[in-house]
Amino acid sequence: MSSSLRALVRHPQFATGAREMSGVSLGIAAWGLVTGVAMVKAGLSIPLSLLMTFAVFAGSAQLAAIPLMGAGSPAWVIWATALCVNLRFVIFSAHWRPFFMRFPRGQRMLFGYLTADLNYVLFMKKFKEPSDDEGQIEYFLGSSFMSWVAWQAPSVLGIVLADVVPTHWGLGFAGVLALLGLGYSLLSDKATSFAAVVAGAAAVAAFALPYRLNIVVAIAAAVCVGLMIDGGGDAGRRVLASLMRTKPRDGVTG
Template sequence: MNESFKRGAREGLTLMLPMSVGLLPWAIVTGVAMRSTGLSAVESLGMNLIVYAGTAQLGTLPLIAAGAPLWLIFVTALVLNLRFVIFSAALAPAFHGASWSKRLLSGYLLVDGLFVLCADRLLRSDDPHWRWGFYVAPAMLCWSMWQLGGLVGVLGAGVFPKDWSLEFMTTIALMVMLVPMVKQRAMLVAALVGGLGAVLLRGLPLRLGVIAGIALGIAAGFVAERWSEKRRQAW
């Protein structure tokens, strides 16, 4: 195996380890949620493998429970996953020269935490072997944690008391990802506008408020960055 692939893999794993621990409770919660919706153990594990996207899984469960039509479930999942188009576009240059099968695997494995932690350094490296190691190793770690946590949740669904508000672990996991990012002012603006936008626009159909909030947050972050640049130039 290539030396720089191994170096990339090692650095990626070191970077990802703490956050991948944060995936466990989230995966367990999702596992419990799938079972309590009425999916069998095999169906739940199948969903974890086929979908591998916590937000889309949790978001479509109520529709599955209600027997909603296939198209509505599909559109809802698509909307909940739309943020990945943004991540995919930002990351695409890092897969310059990669084979189609590597790209397909990379697409399937592209979760939020991976983008948050790895995108910056991936895009700055010009060594394709290092990039592949730095991407696929932490990606597989996240995948393994998700499947493992899901298995624990699915098999242990009956053990956890239902009134323990375990679903709040999802929000905690997302917060643990967000907090280190908002130390930069423009990022903080993007987060505040994105979050409050999603709250204020919650009335939009098909959960489009989340997407609209994200779009507003991105625009606000961009504008804030421009402003602080202009101020710096004026000084």
């Protein structure tokens, strides 16, 4: 282990980030297990499923894309759905830019890969302004490491054991509960709460659309409602950050 890596791991803020993320890791782990099982149940091979979980590392996008891939949907539909579901990361990155812009591009790309919903929430609650002496990057990496492990370990377990995991265990419902818990933590005011209700209603109303396009409809409806409520102010950021978490209701199939 290099001296710089040892210094990072021994930094108090690295441990703080990992500890605070561990408090919410159970939901992440449940979600990762569901996604691992879903990939194999949808027809993906084990090697391809492993490649997807390590390369994509975006649970909501994976769960949205998996049924589309299994149904043989056009590639543009799969890419468009994943893009819409993950648009919130553009907002996250814009908020993180003042904190991380001083780092080289290669490191910032790594930070982007590690970015997740809950480490964004924890980081922004803890640090209000960029600073070089508060251990901000160490905290980010500690929480991101814990989030990554909490996701990947159960996901790999779900992939490897998918054929022996009975579907009557209700893992799909566990995934729904995990998503609801994560989404609820991001509803910060009446505008986003109302937009969340509209998104759910729109998703149900447009359920008959092909290729799971009801997801895109729900996202568009929620963003429009949020912008109208706040008159075009900050609603776009809040809605994208808290509502683009809709996933197919049958993410675990077979």
